[in-house]
Amino acid sequence: MITESKGTVKVITGNAAAAWGARLSRPDVIAAYPITPQTTIVETLARWVDTGELKAHMIRVESEHSAMAAVMGASAAGARTYTATSSQGLLYMAEMISWAAGARTPIVMSVVDRALGPPWNIWSEHTDALMLRDSGWILFWAANNQEVLDSVIQAYKIAEHKEVILPAMVMHDGFILSHTTMPVEIPKQELVDEFLPPYDPPHYVMNPKVSPPITFGNIALPADYVKFRLSIEKAMKNAKKIIKKVAAEFKEFFGRWHGDLVSYYNTEGVDTIVIALGNVAEQVEATIDSSKELKKRAGVVKVRAFRPFPKEEIANIARKVSNIVVIDRDISFGWGGILAGEVRATLHEFRVDTPVYSKIMGIGGDEILPEHIEKSLNEILR
Amino acid sequence: MTKTIYDELIEREDLVLPGNTSCPGCGSILALRYVLKALGKDTIIVIPASCSSVYQAIFPYSSIKVHIFNTAFASAAAVASGLKHALVAKGYDDVNVLVWGGDGGLIDIGFATVSGAAERNEDIIVAVYDNEAYMNTGIQRSGSTPPGAITTTTYAGKSEEKKPMPYLMLLHGVPYVATASSGYPLDLYQKVKKARNIHGFRFLHIFAPCPPGWRFDDSKTVTVAKLAVETGYWILWEAEQTDHGLNFSISGPSRPYIDPARRKPLEDYLMLQGRFRNISPEKINLIKKYIDNQWEFIKRFLE
Numbered sequence: 154m155i156t157e158s159k160g161t162v163k164v165i166t167g168n169a170a171a172a173w174g175a176r177l178s179r180p181d182v183i184a185a186y187p188i189t190p191q192t193t194i195v196e197t198l199a200r201w202v203d204t205g206e207l208k209a210h211m212i213r214v215e216s217e218h219s220a221m222a223a224v225m226g227a228s229a230a231g232a233r234t235y236t237a238t239s240s241q242g243l244l245y246m247a248e249m250i251s252w253a254a255g256a257r258t259p260i261v262m263s264v265v266d267r268a269l270g271p272p273w274n275i276w277s278e279h280t281d282a283l284m285l286r287d288s289g290w291i292l293f294w295a296a297n298n299q300e301v302l303d304s305v306i307q308a309y310k311i312a313e314h315k316e317v318i319l320p321a322m323v324m325h326d327g328f329i330l331s332h333t334t335m336p337v338e339i340p341k342q343e344l345v346d347e348f349l350p351p352y353d354p355p356h357y358v359m360n361p362k363v364s365p366p367i368t369f370g371n372i373a374l375p376a377d378y379v380k381f382r383l384s385i386e387k388a389m390k391n392a393k394k395i396i397k398k399v400a401a402e403f404k405e406f407f408g409r410w411h412g413d414l415v416s417y418y419n420t421e422g423v424d425t426i427v428i429a430l431g432n433v434a435e436q437v438e439a440t441i442d443s444s445k446e447l448k449k450r451a452g453v454v455k456v457r458a459f460r461p462f463p464k465e466e467i468a469n470i471a472r473k474v475s476n477i478v479v480i481d482r483d484i485s486f487g488w489g490g491i492l493a494g495e496v497r498a499t500l501h502e503f504r505v506d507t508p509v510y511s512k513i514m515g516i517g518g519d520e521i522l523p524e525h526i527e528k529s530l531n532e533i534l535r
Numbered sequence: 536m537t538k539t540i541y542d543e544l545i546e547r548e549d550l551v552l553p554g555n556t557s558c559p560g561c562g563s564i565l566a567l568r569y570v571l572k573a574l575g576k577d578t579i580i581v582i583p584a585s586c587s588s589v590y591q592a593i594f595p596y597s598s599i600k601v602h603i604f605n606t607a608f609a610s611a612a613a614v615a616s617g618l619k620h621a622l623v624a625k626g627y628d629d630v631n632v633l634v635w636g637g638d639g640g641l642i643d644i645g646f647a648t649v650s651g652a653a654e655r656n657e658d659i660i661v662a663v664y665d666n667e668a669y670m671n672t673g674i675q676r677s678g679s680t681p682p683g684a685i686t687t688t689t690y691a692g693k694s695e696e697k698k699p700m701p702y703l704m705l706l707h708g709v710p711y712v713a714t715a716s717s718g719y720p721l722d723l724y725q726k727v728k729k730a731r732n733i734h735g736f737r738f739l740h741i742f743a744p745c746p747p748g749w750r751f752d753d754s755k756t757v758t759v760a761k762l763a764v765e766t767g768y769w770i771l772w773e774a775e776q777t778d779h780g781l782n783f784s785i786s787g788p789s790r791p792y793i794d795p796a797r798r799k800p801l802e803d804y805l806m807l808q809g810r811f812r813n814i815s816p817e818k819i820n821l822i823k824k825y826i827d828n829q830w831e832f833i834k835r836f837l838e
Contacts, residue, residue, distance in 0.1 A: 181624040182617060210620040215651030219613035222606065222648070226581070226617030229604055232624055234617075252607050359602050359618055361577045362627045366597075370605030373594040 159407055160340040167330030170298040170337050171237060171263040171323070172197040174305025176207050177345040178261070181232035184212035184223035188242040189275045190327040191265040195237060209235075217242040221249035221260075228258035228320075229369065231358035233309065233351065236260065239327060240267035240281045247285060253320050254289025254385065256369065259312035259352070260320040261305060266482075267327040268517040276518020277326040279430055279483040283459075283491045289385045291321035291392055292459040294431030298335040300411045301325045303403065304457075306340075306349060310399045315355040316391040326432045326482075328518065340407055348406045389461045396458055412455060414463035417470075420452035425476040425534060428454045428467065428496055433482050433514075433521060440523040440530075447527065450534055451478075462495055468503035471496075477507050478533055480526070482515040489513065544724050547572040555598035557590035560753030562717035562743035562760060563664040564590055567599075567635065569720045570662060570739075573727035576601060578631040579618055583611035583640035586671045587664075609645040611636050612652035615659040623658075631731060634661040638679035639669045642700045653707040653736045660730055660737045663700070664717075666745035674748045681825070683818030684749075684810045692814055696825055701740040702832060705774055710735040713773035716742040718760025719788050722771055726786075733775070742769045750809020759807055764788055767798040767826050772833060783836035793830070801826070 165173070172194050175183070183202070185195040201207035210227075214220045217238050224234035238246060243264055253260055268278035282292060293308060295301040301323065308321040325331060357364035373381060393414060400413035410416075418438045420426060427437045434455030441447045454470055456463060471477050477500070481490030488494060493511035500507060512529050515521040550571040557564040563586055571578065579602040582588055588605055592598040606614045611634045619632045634641070634649075641649050641663040649661055668686045669675040676686040678698035685692050705712045711733045715723040723741065730737040744760050746753040763769035771786035785793065792798045801823060805811040 182620045184613075184617060210624050212616055212620055213655070214613060214616070215647060215654070218609060219616075219648050219651060222610035222613035223617030223620070225606075226604065226614035227621035227624075228617075230579075230618050230621035230625070232617075232621035234621075248607050249610055252610075359579050359604055360622060360625070360627060361579065361602055361630055364602070366576075366599075366601050366603075368591065368594075368597040368599070368603040368605075371591055371594050371597065371603065372589060377594050 159344060160338040162336050162338050164334045165298065165337050166193065166332055166334050167298045167301050167325045168193040168265065168332065169197060170302040171305060171325065173339050174302040175235040176201060177340060177342060178235070178306055178309045178349055179233065179346070179351070180209050180235040182210045182212065182224060182227035183235045184214050184220045185236045186214055186217045186220045186238065186242060188217070188239045190267055190331045191237050191239040191242070191263070194263060194265070217246040218249055221246040221253060224260045225249060225253040225256055225258045228260050229256060229359040231352065231354050231360060234260045235262070237263035237265070239265045240269055243281050244269065244284065250285055250290065251288045255381070257318045258320055259318055261308045261312060262320065262322050263305065264322050264324045265327045265331045266324050274517045275327065277329050277482065278516055278518065279324070282322060282324050283483050285322070286460065286491070289319060290460065291319055293321065293323045293457055294459060295323055295325045296411070296431045296435040296455060298330060298337045299409065301330065302337055302339065303407070303409055303411060306345060307399050307403055310349050311392060311395050313352050314395045317388050317395050318355070319385065319388050319392065324431060329432055344406060348403070393461045412457045414458040414461070415466045416455045416457060418453040418455065419448060420454065420470060423450055423452045424474050425451040425478060425530070426454055426470055426474050427451055427478045427480060427530070428456060428492065429480040430456050430459065430482065430492060433480055436521055437480065437526055440526040443523065444527060447530060451530060456492065462499070464499045464502065467496055467499050468505050471500055471505045471507045474507060476533055477509045478512060478530065479509060480512045480514055482521070484513055484516060540721065540725070544569070544572065544721060550576065550600040552598045552600065555590050556592055557586070558747055558753070560746040560756040561586070561590065562745060562756050563587060563637070563666060565756065566664055566715070566717045566723060566741045566743055569724045570633070570727050571599070571601065573724050574631045574633060574731055577629065578602070578633055579604060581606060581611045581615040581618065581632065581634045583636040583645060584608040584671065585637040585640050587635055589671060608640055609648055611640060611645055612648045612657070612659070612661055616652050616655070616657040619658050632659045634659060636663060637670065638663060638665045638667060638677045642698055643678045650707065653704060653709050653738065656709060656735045658735055660739065662739040662741060664741045664743040666743045666748055668748055670745050670748045682821040683814035685813065686810070692818055696821060699829070701738070704738040704740070708776065709738060710776045711737040711774070714740045714742070714769070714771050716760045716764060716769060716771060717744060718757045718764065719771065722786050722788055726773060748810070751807050755807060759804070762799065762804040762807065765792065765799045766801045766804045767792040767795065767830065768801065768804060768822065770829055770833060774836070781836065785833065785837070
């Protein structure tokens with residue numbers, strides 16, 4: 154059977170996939186600052202802008218704080234925008250990240266997860282992005298290079314949806330994905346254009362030629378401030394619905410499914426569910442896949458969207474099993490695994506009493522090998 | 536009778552409305568009136584944390600009749616850069632993007648951002664209204680506070696010199712740099728009018744007396760601003776990059792004071808302000824040295 158080609162398969166890194174995702178989404182303005190392991194994203198985009206392959210304004214800013222400030226300003230004027238960073242860069246922009254959510258600017262940003270210093274460490278860890286948990290951004294974790302590309306495109310469609318209008322981050326693991334090549338189908342531009350039309354803000358924009366004078370962000374007394382903040386919470390709730398809708402539409406357009414808020418692996422008839430973010434979940438899937446004994450007992454829920462958090466999905470599956478194991482590639486000092494905490498709170502909220510075991514692995518790029526996962530699971534399943 | 540520039544200044548639409556929440560005698564909003572008269576309606580103002588985040592009025596009101604984007608302290612020049620690129624990308628080339636902030640937001644915490652935007656020659660106007668301390672948080676010293684000035688973080692008067700911001704911007708080699716003052720509206724208006732028609736990064740450093748912060752009667756804002764010029768402390772000048780090199784000139788109101796003999800005694804200026812009530816002779820000398828250094832620096836550009 155001959156099917157119509159939807160794209161071209163290339164063997165590319167996770168960072169190239171992120172850059173392709175941005176390029177195909179046709180951003181008007183990009184502002185970014187280099188940091189390992191994100192650097193090749195900004196380099197690739199800068200090259201494409203210079204060669205004319207990407208028709209966008211590229212602002213080569215002097216810091217990450219300014220990168221986020223610049224894309225926020227551009228988005229407020231009605232432009233589609235993109236930026237990318239990692240680790241220290243992400244925390245340096247934190248003030249503007251929070252402001253961009255409050256400004257309801259649907260920026261899409263790739264975050265190449267990297268550990269925080271000191272000591273200096275450039276390898277993968279999710280604590281950087283998780284520190285922005287409460288910033289009002291939609292947070293996605295991508296598990297492989299194809300998902301990196303596809304999630305960037307999906308993120309625009311979700312962030313710019315009139316019921317959402319919130320910025321979105323798409324995370325992928327430093328080096329493990331950012332500098333590792335995999336075959337990735339790069340969709341045809343015409344198809345992406347059809348899937349993702351230009352950004353059409355449903356509100357007035359910062360442009361005196363098209364909108365009456367508007368003031369954004371002046372002082373609001375508590376009663377008004379609450380209304381603004383509630384509108385963000387409402388938009389986050391809407392995002393749950395829109396994430397599902399967009400994932401389904403994406404499958405129809407491009408034939409690929411990475412999950413919506415979550416994806417499920419081997420969850421039927423097992424007594425244990427492992428929950429993890431993005432690439433960590435995929436490593437658990439591979440480990441289970443290679444072990445007959447484990448395959449009988451354990452499945453995986455890969456969390457794609459950490460905000461909005463897939464509470465219902467996790468509570469529903471937890472009701473059906475005897476054990477929940479959460480693997481965190483992050484740590485909240487004085488608390489433990491951050492994802493484990495979210496899962497435990499969710500189960501309490503839904504009155505599900507399945508025990509939750511928390512495992513922290515892969516800090517600062519420490520390798521998560523199949524034998525580590527297997528050993529951890531066997532300790533619990535014994 | 537033919538219309539003069541004064542008639543034009545008066546007749547241009549006022550985009551700063553009465554009923555704003557500024558302090559009586561505020562030098563900053565006085566300057567903003569003339570800046571906006573010169574820029575007109577097709578303007579977006581980006582405002583970092585500052586007095587102007589407050590005096591524009593409280594939600595859902597605004598006392599300023601153009602687009603305003605309020606942003607976090609250090610980010611204004613970067614937000615303005617993004618706004619301008621977006622407008623150009625969307626085909627709107629003729630919108631003025633103005634950063635309007637204080638010495639805290641643009642000379643201290645946002646200095647790297649301003650310097651970065653200048654180095655990239657962003658097509659924006661950055662205007663700092665310099666009231667020589669962090670006034671919005673209640674009069675704390677800034678890099679732009681002069682020696683001897685009492686603030687709530689320098690009880691004995693500041694020991695260090697004032698950061699020479701307009702000269703730092705001049706050395707960035709941007710298309711237009713000018714100093715101005717709330718006390719000289721015509722000079723300010725003409726400079727903004729000129730800046731409006733220049734492409735690239737334009738920097739305006741506006742001296743803006745602050746009655747509560749400097750401890751003087753709120754009827755004396757213009758008097759204090761004029762004395763700053765007449766004593767030679769604040770020098771009005773402009774510098775435009777042309778095809779033939781830098782065109783530097785001392786503006787009309789400051790020209791007489793090239794000659795030190797014509798300057799009024801610095802003490803006339805200092806004694807009007809409570810912030811200098813305990814100033815020591817050593818610190819007065821520091822200010823005098825600052826004045827001399829400024830004039831010496833400027834004279835090099837005149838040669």
